[in-house]
């Protein structure tokens with residue numbers, strides 16, 4: 425695939441060298457299991473805004489999910505809060521992510537198999553991949569560079585964000601040393617945003633699909649949340665440990681329809697053998713996340729959305745594999761954003777279920793419009809468009825949504 429044949433198209437062409445380790449250290453520093461607790465308040469605020477948007481325009485729920493998830497990242501990474509700026513940056517990011525998703529499907533281009541093709545000039549017939557790659561590179565660079573312009577201002581005005589914190593860390597450096605480290609910081613910010621917002625949005629979208637298709641699951645989660653939280657406030661992160669069924673819903677979302685079903689391509693560093701198969705060094709290896717998470721020997725009736733599979737007698741059923749073992753990739757490049765993703769989906773799902781009923785939409789004759797669990801294909805998958813009805817569960821729920829400070 426383009427990124428692995430050494431194609432210089434942007435953020436993704438790093439292998440396991442010292443440069444990659446510098447990036448990886450920063451990902452870990454800002455997104456490890458403890459560090460992510462710093463983002464909880466922002467995530468609660470963003471989820472409240474999502475509820476308000478869903479209340480006003482429920483039919484545009486997909487747009488709101490994409491917008492709010494993008495806005496969540498723009499605020500956490502670049503300190504961008506202004507609605508107009510958010511719109512502008514989301515448009516830039518959308519273009520870049522589209523290109524990345526096309527390029528990241530291994531085998532989409534002949535150059536994946538014949539790396540020497542990268543030397544043919546872009547004007548030659550058949551070199552469409554080169555022209556596409558040039559455009560994708562421009563878009564990826566815009567996504568990396570344009571929002572970064574906000575970071576110095578965020579640092580000056582003491583608005584906390586990951587970009588400002590990274591700039592502060594290198595403020596003692598000068599000249600080329602500073603420039604080099606700033607490049608790394610920009611890459612980390614850009615990759616975080618690109619890798620995190622679409623995947624998390626896809627998972628929340630999958631959550632909506634599951635709730636429409638499995639009303640019993642929805643009802644059970646709503647009952648659990650009501651018992652823990654009561655009627656007079658929104659769920660927050662202090663409820664996390666008590667909402668086991670909701671946590672099981674998160675696990676089932678990443679198992680039932682893993683947002684990145686084929687993972688990211690990896691490359692073997694040396695000859696290897698697996699179950700009698702010889703794998704040559706430098707071979708591209710894909711792990712089939714989807715097949716692992718749909719294996720009926722591990723997950724009975726794998727096509728059914730059933731969070732209960734992870735629970736037994738009110739405790740975790742440790743005999744059933746946690747899908748996070750593979751849904752976020754594997755090895756040294758395992759997704760560093762997995763803890764952040766879980767927090768984001770958890771708080772949004774908890775608050776949505778506490779305040780809204782998600783049901784099939786009705787047609788003109790009042791009959792339920794059938795929803796199928798169909799997904800798009802690609803590097804990151806999404807549910808195919810479907811309609812649903814999203815209504816506040818009660819007057820009390822509506823006033824929680826409208827309330828200014830309902831987190832306490």
Ligand code: HEM
Pocket residue numbers: 448451455615616617619620621623624627682683684687688689751752753754755756757758759760761762764765
């Ligand atoms: C449900 C949401 C998410 C899913 C399903 C997901 C999945 C993945 C997968 C499969 C990989 C490839 C790992 C490998 O090479 O084996 C990956 C990489 C990555 N993810 Fe995530 N991710 C999610 C959310 C996030 C979030 C929220 C962030 C940032 C806060 C993030 C940042 C990254 C980065 C930076 C990489 C590249 C790591 C590297 O190459 O060293 N992801 N993710």
